[in-house]
Amino acid sequence: MNIEVTDMRNERDDAFVASQLSAYNAPFAERDFKPLRVFAREADGSVMGGLLADTYWQYLEVHKLWVSEAHRGAGNASRLLLAAENEARRRGCKHAFLDTFSFQAPGFYLKRGYSEFGRLEAFSGKHERYYLHKRLDDTQDLTRDRRARLWKRSLPSPPEASFSSTIPAALRNIRVEDIPALGDLFHAAFLGTVDDGGLTKGQYALKATAILGGRYGAWLPEASWAIEQMGGLRSACLVSDYKPYGCPVIALVATAPPHKRAGDGGILLDAALASLTALGHRECCAMITVGNLASERLFESRKFLPF
Numbered sequence: 613m614n615i616e617v618t619d620m621r622n623e624r625d626d627a628f629v630a631s632q633l634s635a636y637n638a639p640f641a642e643r644d645f646k647p648l649r650v651f652a653r654e655a656d657g658s659v660m661g662g663l664l665a666d667t668y669w670q671y672l673e674v675h676k677l678w679v680s681e682a683h684r685g686a687g688n689a690s691r692l693l694l695a696a697e698n699e700a701r702r703r704g705c706k707h708a709f710l711d712t713f714s715f716q717a718p719g720f721y722l723k724r725g726y727s728e729f730g731r732l733e734a735f736s737g738k739h740e741r742y743y744l745h746k747r748l749d750d751t752q753d754l755t756r757d758r759r760a761r762l763w764k765r766s767l768p769s770p771p772e773a774s775f776s777s778t779i780p781a782a783l784r785n786i787r788v789e790d791i792p793a794l795g796d797l798f799h800a801a802f803l804g805t806v807d808d809g810g811l812t813k814g815q816y817a818l819k820a821t822a823i824l825g826g827r828y829g830a831w832l833p834e835a836s837w838a839i840e841q842m843g844g845l846r847s848a849c850l851v852s853d854y855k856p857y858g859c860p861v862i863a864l865v866a867t868a869p870p871h872k873r874a875g876d877g878g879i880l881l882d883a884a885l886a887s888l889t890a891l892g893h894r895e896c897c898a899m900i901t902v903g904n905l906a907s908e909r910l911f912e913s914r915k916f917l918p919f
């Protein structure tokens with residue numbers, strides 16, 4: 613046996629290996645591999661944007677998405693992706709996945725309901741590669757039923773003396789031991805809001821565990837604050853340094869119902885923004901569900917603007 617290493621593409625040999633693998637795979641699942649291509653064309657037929665993908669085994673796999681520079685920023689990439697997702701749904705797909713480099717478009721996909729399930733570092737010594745997934749059969753698809761928007765603000769340099777004038781004594785940084793109390797707080801705070809996903813206290817505690825565990829980038833304990841009350845937390849704000857957004861993100865802020873509209877949210881945000889400024893960050897952002905009025909008002913009051 614000879615091992616041949618080459619930099620030449622040989623279509624016949626490639627096709628042979630692919631067909632042999634496909635024959636091996638055949639007993640395990642249906643043979644339903646199908647290319648999916650979406651093109652945006654000019655009136656003269658020339659391509660100004662395109663998405664190259666495949667569907668198989670109830671998955672949409674997006675390989676490439678590109679829009680010409682002259683047509684960027686006008687929603688064309690979203691239209692291409694939406695068309696691909698809809699066609700994939702029509703073909704019976706329940707999931708979509710793809711990968712994207714840190715210098716490409718992770719933020720674009722995250723805004724469209726994708727979430728990270730893996731990450732590799734040091735491509736070319738410096739770039740991260742994000743692996744993203746989205747359910748296509750989710751009735752609570754963020755981009756369809758609950759559109760979310762990224763809000764941002766810059767941070768003052770040099771730091772403002774203090775963001776809040778009245779800082780309660782019970783304000784302190786969040787600790788890992790707070791996870792069960794965070795589960796209880798989030799459950800109570802989100803109940804009945806547009807962001808109420810029907811999660812249990814345990815599931816909200818898992819969400820807190822995921823944030824503290826780095827699921828949304830390195831958790832920043834110095835910028836994550838809570839206001840205590842007897843036997844639990846009255847309100848809390850979790851901050852992570854999520855690279856795809858290009859700046860730290862207020863991952864979650866919540867106030868227990870009896871204390872809503874009493875200033876806690878503002879105090880926590882002020883504390884988080886002051887800490888981020890002191891840590892040397894120049895910007896901060898938050899992903900806010902359209903229609904979450906309390907959240908929109910809170911972030912507006914702290915000079916965040918839709919991005």
Ligand SMILES: CC(C)(COP(=O)(O)OP(=O)(O)OC[C@H]1O[C@@H](n2cnc3c(N)ncnc32)[C@H](O)[C@@H]1OP(=O)(O)O)[C@@H](O)C(=O)NCCC(=O)NCCS
Nearest residue numbers: 801864865866867872873874875876877878906907909910
């Ligand atoms: C969003 C939330 C954290 C606000 O917390 P809060 O402690 O009530 O906020 P504050 O009392 O500090 O209010 C901050 C500003 O928002 C305004 N605001 C808060 N809730 C509001 C509401 N329901 N309607 C209108 N304005 C509201 C306040 O008037 C205040 O503005 P001002 O400073 O100009 O007076 C709280 O409503 C909550 O826990 N919601 C559920 C969780 C959630 O949706 N979190 C955001 C997504 S992560």
